[in-house]
Amino acid sequence: MNELIKLLKQNARFSNEQLAAMLGTTPKDVAAQIEQLEKDGIIKGYSVILDENRADKDMVIANIELKVTPQRDCGFDELAKTVMMYDEVDSVSLMSGSYDLAVTVTGRNLKEIALFVAQRLSTIEGVLSTTTHFVLKTYKEKGIFIQEEDIDERGFVAP
Amino acid sequence: MINYDTVLSSKIKEIKPSGIRKFFDLAATIDNVISLGVGEPDFQTPWAIRKAAIDTLEKKRIIYTANSGLADLRHEISHYIDKKLNVKYNPEHEIIVTVGGSEAIDISIRALINPGDEVLIVEPCFVCYAPIVELTGGVPISVTTRLEDNFKLTADALKAKITSKTKLLILPFPNNPTGAIMTKEDLEPIAEILRDTDIMVLSDEIYAELTYGRKHFSITQLDGMQERTILINGFSKAFAMTGWRLGYLAAPEPLVTQILKIHQYAIMSSPTVSQYAAVEALIHCEREVKNMVAEYNVRRRLLVDSFNKMGLECFNPEGAFYVFPCIKSTGMTSEEFCEELLNEQKVAVVPGNAFGESGEGFIRVSYAYSLKHLMEALKRIEIFIRNRKSAE
Numbered sequence: 001m002n003e004l005i006k007l008l009k010q011n012a013r014f015s016n017e018q019l020a021a022m023l024g025t026t027p028k029d030v031a032a033q034i035e036q037l038e039k040d041g042i043i044k045g046y047s048v049i050l051d052e053n054r055a056d057k058d059m060v061i062a063n064i065e066l067k068v069t070p071q072r073d074c075g076f077d078e079l080a081k082t083v084m085m086y087d088e089v090d091s092v093s094l095m096s097g098s099y100d101l102a103v104t105v106t107g108r109n110l111k112e113i114a115l116f117v118a119q120r121l122s123t124i125e126g127v128l129s130t131t132t133h134f135v136l137k138t139y140k141e142k143g144i145f146i147q148e149e150d151i152d153e154r155g156f157v158a159p
Numbered sequence: 160m161i162n163y164d165t166v167l168s169s170k171i172k173e174i175k176p177s178g179i180r181k182f183f184d185l186a187a188t189i190d191n192v193i194s195l196g197v198g199e200p201d202f203q204t205p206w207a208i209r210k211a212a213i214d215t216l217e218k219k220r221i222i223y224t225a226n227s228g229l230a231d232l233r234h235e236i237s238h239y240i241d242k243k244l245n246v247k248y249n250p251e252h253e254i255i256v257t258v259g260g261s262e263a264i265d266i267s268i269r270a271l272i273n274p275g276d277e278v279l280i281v282e283p284c285f286v287c288y289a290p291i292v293e294l295t296g297g298v299p300i301s302v303t304t305r306l307e308d309n310f311k312l313t314a315d316a317l318k319a320k321i322t323s324k325t326k327l328l329i330l331p332f333p334n335n336p337t338g339a340i341m342t343k344e345d346l347e348p349i350a351e352i353l354r355d356t357d358i359m360v361l362s363d364e365i366y367a368e369l370t371y372g373r374k375h376f377s378i379t380q381l382d383g384m385q386e387r388t389i390l391i392n393g394f395s396k397a398f399a400m401t402g403w404r405l406g407y408l409a410a411p412e413p414l415v416t417q418i419l420k421i422h423q424y425a426i427m428s429s430p431t432v433s434q435y436a437a438v439e440a441l442i443h444c445e446r447e448v449k450n451m452v453a454e455y456n457v458r459r460r461l462l463v464d465s466f467n468k469m470g471l472e473c474f475n476p477e478g479a480f481y482v483f484p485c486i487k488s489t490g491m492t493s494e495e496f497c498e499e500l501l502n503e504q505k506v507a508v509v510p511g512n513a514f515g516e517s518g519e520g521f522i523r524v525s526y527a528y529s530l531k532h533l534m535e536a537l538k539r540i541e542i543f544i545r546n547r548k549s550a551e
C-alpha cells in the first residue's frame with residue numbers, strides 16, 4: 001500500500017507538515033498527492049473511528065446476510081443499488097460463499113432494525129431470504145483496537 | 160553482625176550502577192510520565208514466533224539443548240548470516256546461541272581479556288561493555304565519536320588510542336544511543352589499521368536489521384576481518400523478542416571452543432522454548448521485520464524533522480531506533496535538561512552522558528513508540544523549549 005494512504009488510514013487528521021516529515025517529502029507534495037488520490041476517487045472521504053457504544057449508548061448495529069436471485073443483464077448490481085439507497089444501511093458488499101449481499105444496518109433498537117429488515121429489505125424483489133446478526137461488541141475496527149486501553153508495560157527508561 | 164562490605168569483591172564494588180537506572184528511578188517517582196526512554200521495540204513479537212513457542216510447549220519436552228544451542232537453530236543462523244552478509248560460519252563449530260546479545264558480549268570479553276589488557280570502546284555506546292571489561296581486570300579505553308563525523312568511528316580516533324596493550328576493539332554499529340551506522344567505506348580504513356595487528360574486534364550488530372535506506376554492512380565482510388572478529392547479534396531488536404532472551408555469537412573455531420566453556424559452565428544452554436521459536440523467526444518472519452522497519456522509518460523521519468525545527472540539532476541517524484539530538488544550544492547539561500523536562504513536562508528521555516562522557520550535550524530519544532505517543536511527547540518537548548527561549 002502507498003505509504004501516504006497507510007498513514008492517513010491510521011489518522012486522517014495528520015497535518016500535511018507532519019505527513020511530509022514522516023514521508024521525507026514536502027507539504028506541497030503531500031497536498032498534491034492527496035488531491036490526486038481524491039480526484040482519482042481512491043480517497044472517498046474522511047471519517048472517524050468510534051467506540052460506537054460509548055459515542056451513542058442507544059445505537060444498535062446489525063450485519064444482515066441477504067440471499068438474492070441475480071437479475072438478468074445486471075447480475076447483483078441493481079439489487080445492491082436498491083438496498084444501499086436506505087439511510088439505515090451503512091455498507092453493502094457482494095460476497096462469495098453461502099449468501100450474496102452483506103449489509104450493515106444501524107438503528108436505535110433491535111425492534112427498529114428487525115422491522116426495517118422485515119418491511120424494507122425482505123420485500124425487495126429478488127430477495128430470497130435474510131439472516132440478521134446483531135453486533136454485541138466490537139473489538140477492532142479499521143485496524144484500531146476499540147476496547148483495550150494501551151498500557152505500556154516497558155517502564156520509563158531502559159538500555 | 161556480618162560486614163557485607165568485606166564480603167563483596169572489591170571489583171564489583173567499584174562498578175558504577177548504570178546511569179540509565181538512576182534516571183529510571185527518578186522517572187518512576189512522577190505521575191503521568193510519558194516516556195521516550197525505552198530501548199526495546201513497542202511491537203509485539205510476530206504471531207508466528209509466539210505460535211511456534213506455544214507448539215513447543217505443547218509438543219516437546221523442555222530440556223537442555225546442546226550447550227552451543229539447538230542444531231537446527233545454529234544451522235538457520237549460519238544460513239541467515241550467509242544470506243545477509245555473504246559470510247560463512249560453520250554451524251557446528253563457529254556459532255553459540257546465547258542468552259541475549261548481552262551474554263554473548265560478556266563471555267566474549269571474558270574469554271579474551273587478561274588483567275591489564277586494554278579494550279577500546281567506541282563511545283557513546285550501550286552501557287554494558289566497560290563494566291564487563293573492568294570485571295575481567297581489563298582496562299576500558301574510550302574512543303569517542305563526534306557529531307561532526309556523524310558519530311562514526313574514524314581511523315584517526317582509533318589510531319590515537321592503540322597501544323601495545325590493546326587487545327580488543329568493541330565496535331557497536333548500528334549504534335545505541337546515536338543511531339549512527341558504519342558503511343563499507345567507513346569500515347575500510349578501520350580494517351586497514353587492524354589487519355596488521357592482533358587486535359580483535361567485537362562487532363555488536365544487534366541492530367543490523369534496523370537500518371533505513373541502505374543495507375547493514377558488517378566488518379566481517381571485509382577481507383581478512385572475519386578471522387579477527389567476534390560477530391554478535393540477537394533476536395531482541397530485529398524480531399521484537401527482548402524478553403525471550405536470545406542472541407548469538409559467531410567467531411572462528413579456536414575462539415568459539417574456548418568461549419563455549421564459559422557458556423557451558425555459566426549457562427548450560429539458552430532457553431529452549433525461545434530457541435525453537437527463533438528458528439521460526441529466521442525462516443518465516445522477513446516480512447514482519449520489513450513492516451516494523453518501515454514503521455520505524457516513518458517515526459524516525461518525524462523525530463529528526465521535529466527536533467531540527469525546534470532548534471535542537473539532530474543528525475540523521477540511519478540505524479537502530481534512536482535519535483540523538485544536541486541540546487547544547489539550551490545551555491543546560493544533559494542531566495539538567497532531562498530532569499527539568501521530566502519535572503516540567505513529564506517527558507522522560509535519557510541523558511546522553513549515560514552512554515559515556517562523549518554523550519554529554521545530547522539526549523537519547525527512542526522511537527520505539529506509536530506515532531500518537533511520539534506526537535504528544537514532541538508537543539510537550541516543544542513547549543519546554545519554547546518556554547526557555549522566551550525566558551531568555
Ligand SMILES: Cc1ncc(COP(=O)(O)O)c(C=O)c1O
Nearest residue numbers: 159259260261285335393395406
Ligand atoms: C547495542 C546493544 N547491544 C546489546 C544489547 C543487548 O540486547 P539483548 O541482550 O536483549 O540481546 C542491547 C540492548 O539494549 C544494545 O542496545
